[in-house]
Amino acid sequence: MSTTVDKIKDIEAEMAKTQKNKATSFHLGMLKSKLAKLRQELLTPQGSGGSGGGSGFDVARTGVASVGFIGFPSVGKSTLMSRLTGQHSEAAAYEFTTLTTVPGQVVYNGAKLQMLDLPGIIQGAKDGKGRGRQVIAVAKTCHLIFIVLDVNKPMTDKRVIENELEGFGIRINKEPPNITFQKKDKGGISITSTQQLTHIDHDEIKAVMKEYKISSANISIRCDPTVDDLIDVLEAKHRSYIPVIYALNKIDAISIEELDLLYRIPNACPISSEHGWNVDELLEQMWDKLELKRIYTKPKGKLPDYSAPVVLRKNARTVEDFCNQIHKSIVEQFKIAIVWGRSVKHQPQRVGLSHELEDEDILTIVKR
Ligand SMILES: Nc1nc2c(ncn2[C@@H]2O[C@H](COP(=O)(O)OP(=O)(O)OP(=O)(O)O)[C@@H](O)[C@H]2O)c(=O)[nH]1
Ligand SMILES: [K+]
Numbered sequence: 001m002s003t004t005v006d007k008i009k010d011i012e013a014e015m016a017k018t019q020k021n022k023a024t025s026f027h028l029g030m031l032k033s034k035l036a037k038l039r040q041e042l043l044t045p046q047g048s049g050g051s052g053g054g055s056g057f058d059v060a061r062t063g064v065a066s067v068g069f070i071g072f073p074s075v076g077k078s079t080l081m082s083r084l085t086g087q088h089s090e091a092a093a094y095e096f097t098t099l100t101t102v103p104g105q106v107v108y109n110g111a112k113l114q115m116l117d118l119p120g121i122i123q124g125a126k127d128g129k130g131r132g133r134q135v136i137a138v139a140k141t142c143h144l145i146f147i148v149l150d151v152n153k154p155m156t157d158k159r160v161i162e163n164e165l166e167g168f169g170i171r172i173n174k175e176p177p178n179i180t181f182q183k184k185d186k187g188g189i190s191i192t193s194t195q196q197l198t199h200i201d202h203d204e205i206k207a208v209m210k211e212y213k214i215s216s217a218n219i220s221i222r223c224d225p226t227v228d229d230l231i232d233v234l235e236a237k238h239r240s241y242i243p244v245i246y247a248l249n250k251i252d253a254i255s256i257e258e259l260d261l262l263y264r265i266p267n268a269c270p271i272s273s274e275h276g277w278n279v280d281e282l283l284e285q286m287w288d289k290l291e292l293k294r295i296y297t298k299p300k301g302k303l304p305d306y307s308a309p310v311v312l313r314k315n316a317r318t319v320e321d322f323c324n325q326i327h328k329s330i331v332e333q334f335k336i337a338i339v340w341g342r343s344v345k346h347q348p349q350r351v352g353l354s355h356e357l358e359d360e361d362i363l364t365i366v367k368r
């Protein structure tokens with residue numbers, strides 16, 4: 001019997017010799033979906049502990065968000081960790097110095113952020129090479145990833161690492177495709193789109209749906225997706241959309257001319273962990289990417305407390321999230337909230353529990 005890896009190879013070979021045109025698009029759509037399912041199978045082996053996470057690699061999560069450090073061995077992840085957090089993480093000139101997750105903490109703009117120094121990964125990590133799967137599984141649950149690269153060979157390494165993360169279901173610096181499904185009992189597949197589809201045709205979409213055993217559904221597309229985007233939506237529970245900053249480390253070892261070139265790479269920050277050069281900029285970029293919301297509490301009749309904001313993540317920033325952050329019992333006594341700041345039109349404005357807050361809003365809770 002052929003293994004999953006064999007099956008993947010066969011399909012990849014068939015795809016390589018199939019030209020994309022109108023006549024083959026149904027077939028290609030089916031092949032791509034089969035491939036996605038086999039890859040997923042590879043990541044969740046039957047009867048052996050789920051997604052490959054855990055086993056000493058995952059640590060207790062603290063703070064409002066966590067940032068994972070991913071990179072090849074000896075690019076300077078642990079040196080960066082010690083530099084940012086003061087938490088010593090063993091660093092040395094030999095590869096695989098770090099063997100497990102080392103947590104540390106940074107307090108930035110009043111927010112407690114967890115930093116996770118991770119072991120180095122190598123090409124093939126997602127397929128089980130080294131401890132790569134456990135390492136990437138931890139990164140997959142982070143709110144931000146620093147891909148740490150050695151400036152002496154950043155671009156090739158960058159592609160390899162991105163490929164490893166992608167293969168594990170992580171989508172880098174990307175929003176989920178704007179596609180929604182509504183399954184139906186009958187009536188077939190009906191597709192509506194708000195713009196012209198330039199990467200897929202209806203045959204390909206139907207092939208993908210067939211492969212996922214969906215025979216009747218309304219699909220509403222509000223973007224110009226590729227077939228991979230469509231598959232990502234169907235595999236949504238195995239996908240994580242995570243912002244990434246490329247920390248280009250060891251700039252102390254290159255010339256100014258070489259450094260200029262590095263500044264053209266999007267989402268990158270050149271640094272020297274060893275010398276602490278430009279790590280302030282890295283932290284600033286981190287803050288921007290996390291899109292955290294600092295909410296200042298104003299007790300009735302007093303000035304707001306600017307020293308200790310309640311910090312919310314962008315996907316959990318309602319007044320209810322704010323209340324729960326302080327104490328579970330607050331919601332039960334909640335009557336109304338009075339808000340000043342960017343989330344409201346009138347200053348101040350009375351809002352309910354579902355109101356979404358913005359960074360630096362000021363808020364007073366009125367209890368029943
Ligand atoms: N020149 C230079 N060397 C650095 C810099 N940062 C780290 N190094 C050196 O690079 C080597 C590896 O550093 P580590 O911090 O152990 O690298 P790592 O990525 O944690 O390595 P593993 O845990 O083995 O994956 C050490 O010899 C460090 O002194 C830097 O900014 N500049
Ligand atoms: K090392």
Ligand SMILES: [Mg+2]
Nearest residue numbers: 077078097098
């Ligand atoms: Mg290390």
